[in-house]
Amino acid sequence: MNNTIKVAFICVHNSCRSQIAEALGKHFAADVFESYSAGTETKPEINKDAVRLMKKMYGIDMEETQHSKLITELPEIDVVVKMGCNVVCPFVPNDHEEDWGLEDPTGKSDEEFKKVIGTIEKNILTLKEKVKSM
Numbered sequence: 001m002n003n004t005i006k007v008a009f010i011c012v013h014n015s016c017r018s019q020i021a022e023a024l025g026k027h028f029a030a031d032v033f034e035s036y037s038a039g040t041e042t043k044p045e046i047n048k049d050a051v052r053l054m055k056k057m058y059g060i061d062m063e064e065t066q067h068s069k070l071i072t073e074l075p076e077i078d079v080v081v082k083m084g085c086n087v088v089c090p091f092v093p094n095d096h097e098e099d100w101g102l103e104d105p106t107g108k109s110d111e112e113f114k115k116v117i118g119t120i121e122k123n124i125l126t127l128k129e130k131v132k133s134m
Contacts, residue, residue, distance in 0.1 A: 014039030042068035
C-alpha cells in the first residue's frame with residue numbers, strides 16, 4: 001500500500017471545491033490514488049450547499065468522513081491539484097502539480113454548484129488516467 005499515489009486538492013479555506021474533489025476522488029479513483037484536501041485556513045464546517053448537493057447527486061455524505069484541514073496535516077503528497085484560488089495558492093512539495101482554475105460556487109445557485117461539481121468529476125476521471133501512467 002506504500003506505493004499508493006497520494007493526491008491533495010488544495011484551496012485556501014478547504015471548505016468547498018477541495019472538499020468536493022476529495023470526496024469525488026475517493027468515489028471515482030480510490031483504486032488508483034488516495035485523495036486528501038487541505039488549505040491554509042480552515043472553516044468550522046464544509047459548505048452546506050456542497051454537502052447537500054453531493055448527497056443528492058452521488059449519495060456521498062462529506063460531513064461523515066471529511067473535515068476542513070490545514071496543509072500541515074497532510075501526509076507526503078505526490079500530486080497537488082490547486083482548485084483555482086485566485087490568490088497565491090499554498091505550496092505543498094510534490095512530484096506533479098496542476099491548477100484546475102475553478103470558480104468558487106459559494107453563495108451561488110445550485111446550477112453553478114452543479115457545474116463546478118461536474119467539472120471536478122470530469123477532472124478527477126482525467127487525473128485518474130494520468131496517475132495510472134505515472
